[in-house]
Amino acid sequence: MKLENKPRMTWETINRMEDMTWFTHALIFDDLLIVSQKETSCFVWKTEQGLVVIDGIWPDKAVYDAIIEAIKDVGWNPDKISKFVMTHGHVDHTGCGKWLVDNHKAVTYLSKTDDEFWRENPTKPDRPDTWKSFDIDHFIADGDIIDCGDKMIYVYETPGHTPGCLSYIFPVLDNGEQHMAALFGGATPPWNNEDGIQQFLQSVDYFSKAVNAKNVDVMLSNHTVFDNGIEKINYAGKRLAYMPNIYILGLEGCKKFMEVYKNIVE
Ligand SMILES: [Zn+2]
Numbered sequence: 001m002k003l004e005n006k007p008r009m010t011w012e013t014i015n016r017m018e019d020m021t022w023f024t025h026a027l028i029f030d031d032l033l034i035v036s037q038k039e040t041s042c043f044v045w046k047t048e049q050g051l052v053v054i055d056g057i058w059p060d061k062a063v064y065d066a067i068i069e070a071i072k073d074v075g076w077n078p079d080k081i082s083k084f085v086m087t088h089g090h091v092d093h094t095g096c097g098k099w100l101v102d103n104h105k106a107v108t109y110l111s112k113t114d115d116e117f118w119r120e121n122p123t124k125p126d127r128p129d130t131w132k133s134f135d136i137d138h139f140i141a142d143g144d145i146i147d148c149g150d151k152m153i154y155v156y157e158t159p160g161h162t163p164g165c166l167s168y169i170f171p172v173l174d175n176g177e178q179h180m181a182a183l184f185g186g187a188t189p190p191w192n193n194e195d196g197i198q199q200f201l202q203s204v205d206y207f208s209k210a211v212n213a214k215n216v217d218v219m220l221s222n223h224t225v226f227d228n229g230i231e232k233i234n235y236a237g238k239r240l241a242y243m244p245n246i247y248i249l250g251l252e253g254c255k256k257f258m259e260v261y262k263n264i265v266e
Pocket of ligand 1: 088090093161186
């Protein structure tokens with residue numbers, strides 16, 4: 001059996017990132033909800049200090065509504081949204097932050113570098129609706145910990161995809177059993193920038209070491225093309241008690257998954 005060792009990305013993949021007509025979601029751990037459109041995903045993590053939204057897909061009210069509906073659907077209370085943590089300053093991740101801030105007073109987290117990058121390098125320079133639209137309350141950096149009361153997010157600087165791209169490791173519960181989840185923030189290298197590509201590869205190595213050190217056994221992705229994300233969400237939503245959690249790969253599986261970010265450069 002011959003399996004490909006990197007995702008297939010086409011112009012259609014890029015175009016589908018702006019399609020806000022279709023969403024799906026599933027509770028993939030006791031305390032972690034994934035919400036996704038066709039190509040881009042975000043997460044809602046339940047903590048003692050409220051709901052933490054990790055990434056925000058695209059800046060469109062439809063995204064905000066999809067997240068709120070998903071939260072209600074799994075029996076959580078959207079009024080509990082308290083934090084908005086972004087991986088990087090691209091429009092498909094800063095996304096619906098404006099509504100999270102305006103409607104929930106969500107406290108926002110991003111690297112200082114990417115806050116500036118986002119302001120100065122809008123992904124769509126001709127589209128004001130995608131420009132920077134809210135402020136960052138906490139600039140976070142390598143080694144920082146976002147304290148959420150009963151649990152915390154470990155912060156890693158993984159530049160390359162963007163200059164201030166961040167990746168995260170945090171605990172999740174599967175039927176009460178604790179696992180460690182990793183989210184590599186910026187999945188692709190900056191294609192036409194050789195220095196940036198080298199920086200990206202160093203970040204992959206750096207984060208792989210963190211995955212090992214923290215004994216990570218769950219790999220998350222904010223782009224569905226990397227992990228057959230839509231199919232996994234579909235499976236997770238219909239999972240029965242005797243079926244395994246499809247996001248739990250084990251440490252070795254997670255280390256293998258990290259290799260895809262190198263394969264993609266070749
Ligand atoms: Zn990006």
